Amino acid sequence: MKAETIQRSLEDSGLRCTAQRYAVMAFLMEHKGHPTAAEIFEGVNRLDPRSSRATTYNNLRDLVKAGLVSEVAVEGRAGRFDAKGTRHHHFICDRCGSVEDMDWYNVPKPASRSLGKRVVRECQLIFRGLCTKCAARRASR
């Protein structure tokens, strides 16, 4: 049951499972397109408007801090968010800017000479190019 899964993961992270916080988490799990804070705010309030902008931002911050959500590194102004599920990489379309998940695969670590005394926590791969839709569009012209 998804509801209980969300509730438990929130509480395991020391966060109360409030209606607003739950809604952000549920929205992210249902929408895999890496929505912005504004889209999440709008989506959460579409049915039953009951979360303020500040709360949406607060909860996103808390969820990221708790490790349940990640902010995707994209150039461009608005942050984009992602419920942390299975590991994956990302593909960003040059034309339409959409951010899509790509199957995860292991990436070789950098040479320790190049790494120096840095400590690597994670490593993410971002592909750029044309998404399926935009590639088709371009081909048909």
Next chain:
Amino acid sequence: MKAETIQRSLEDSGLRCTAQRYAVMAFLMEHKGHPTAAEIFEGVNRLDPRSSRATTYNNLRDLVKAGLVSEVAVEGRAGRFDAKGTRHHHFICDRCGSVEDMDWYNVPKPASRSLGKRVVRECQLIFRGLCTKCAARRASR
């Protein structure tokens, strides 16, 4: 001679080599720390204030479009820029947010099944963790 190199690369891209545009390019080539637009604006105007904020942004946009500069994908509000030199990856520090270059190495392409009809133009690797300075700081406590 660097000046001529910059001039030529601008003109080859169909951009006039104006004082302001040149200054943005030169600043980026001298400062490898991936400065923000605000830092570039400030840096360019430190000696002889003669570039407006709008022009700094306009030129950054034009240089990115021409492929001479790239915007680094970082989460966080301000865009960070990079003169495109030799290929490299990036390391972003969890603690201080600094963005450092890492030696480039080839990354295996995704399985074509996973790629679908997408067209990959490039692939960049972002490492996260603690930079040399922050790792030392943490160790000494």
Next chain:
DNA sequence: ATATTAGATTAGATATATTCTAATTATTCG
């Protein structure tokens, strides 16, 4: 059960980053 406390939410104000507008200046080309 009531009081106390810490956690969460809210509207609106504020801050920050970027883009737009319309006027001006500089450069190119016929």
Next chain:
DNA sequence: CGAATAATTAGAATATATCTAATCTAATAT
């Protein structure tokens, strides 16, 4: 030169995110 095009500018406008201080809610203590 004169027209056309490109670039720059100050400041206004927009977009995104955070802060503030008041209020509300839930958890715990008495």
